[in-house]
Amino acid sequence: MPKITLIEYNGTSHTIDAEPGISLMQNAIDNSVPGIDADCGGACACGTCHVFVEADWLPATGEVDAMEEAMLGMRPDRTDASRLSCQIDVTGELDGLIVRLPEFQM
């Protein structure tokens, strides 16, 4: 299982054994990582599973499509590293991935 590290805004780090074939968001929820709300349940429709992907890892997490772009575009804290974790499918290639969580989901 790929190991993925999620770092909370306060610095607390969570390394999880992620299950391939489901989203990073769902993996985080299943492992009770705090800081991801995922109000819409993974429909790319609420923007409350925002993460910042460590720069080296961005290409491996895939493309941002038009809907994700629209949702990310509304966030004042958006950066080039911003992704919605419900739109990142976990695969073996993401073993070692590091993402940081924002101060707030909104």
Added chain:
Amino acid sequence: MNEAVALPDALTMPLSDIDVSDPRLLEQDAWRPFFARLRKEDPVHFQAASNFGPFWSITRFDDIVAVDSDHEAFSSEPIIFIGDQTEDTKLQSFINMDPPRHDVQRRAVQPVVAPQNLAVMERLIRSRVVDIMENLPTGETFDWVEHVSINLTTQMLATLFDFPFERRSKLTYWSDIAVGTPEISGGQVTHEERLAGLQECLAEFTQLWHQRKEVEGGFDLISLLQRDPETADLVDRPLEYLGNLILLIVGGNDTTRNSASGGVLALNKHPGEYDKLRANPGLIPSMVSEIIRWQTPLAHMRRTATRDLEFRGKQIRKGDKVVMWYLSGNYDDTVIEEADKFIIDRKNPRKHVSFGFGIHRCMGNRLAEMQLRILWEEIMQRFRFVEVMDEPERVQSNFVRGYKTLPVRLHPL
């Protein structure tokens, strides 16, 4: 609509006659069986004749998420409530714009509810809530809507706009008339009253805009609009300036106000949940989400189809009104377990459609949750029981699900 005629029986009437735009459904709190039947038998329902013209109703949770997420097929223009605006007051604001105009205008005002600003606001909100709580009468029945819900949300709005505090009741008035006409929502505000009120609102805020120009560095909504290049000249586009003001006023007013009343009513109707809350006030954040679902302060949002399309087997035509009934989605028990019940420690309380989804999702959702959380934290510090003494009087509307009055009596700790 004839007031004297009783509502039909939702369970036996012909399906094709079910008209959920009838504002009496909310006023009489009679909506449940109508939406339950539609969700089960005809979840994407066409109503050929209503006071608001023909329209589609989207009633299931997942279908609402799908429509709300697809802003290309389902446009927010020209307006997002079921009724159309009359020619002389066609307000424009980012809630009834599609990208790219929507994006630039929303981005201009979003910082007012950004996390840094909310942290500053929390102290202010708490001090005001405490002040309201400490001045409430005990040992007598009074109206919670007026003394708490309206008072709290109006003070908040005045702060967001840096509006003259002593004149803040005007904000509540403008909010109520803006969406309260028969044409817009089946309400009881006359067209003339709305027009006059909106003109007054525009005049006051135009004056405020020019005064604010003289002040540097403010973090209120007007200062933010002035600082953003995309909206710096908004005052020169009066219908757009007024539209965005009304959006922010209604968005920050009706919603939190009616959830602040709804929570009291919900706990009174579910005494076991009130016991849970007394035993564990740590449930307040989870309860706040449940209140927002249970209340669903805005019953619907409307879209307009941009092309002919098929949706769940129905043929929707370009230009058709498509109404997402958030109130129905929030009571869809195929998605939300025991949806009819108010349960303050639900497993997934944030799963509700009250804030909408997609690019028009509620901008002030975190502020709303914070206000309600602080309200309940301070109530529980002081009162063992906020007892509802009589049924509330409800607003006649198909858009705002709200209360005119809620008589209560306080029982201190």
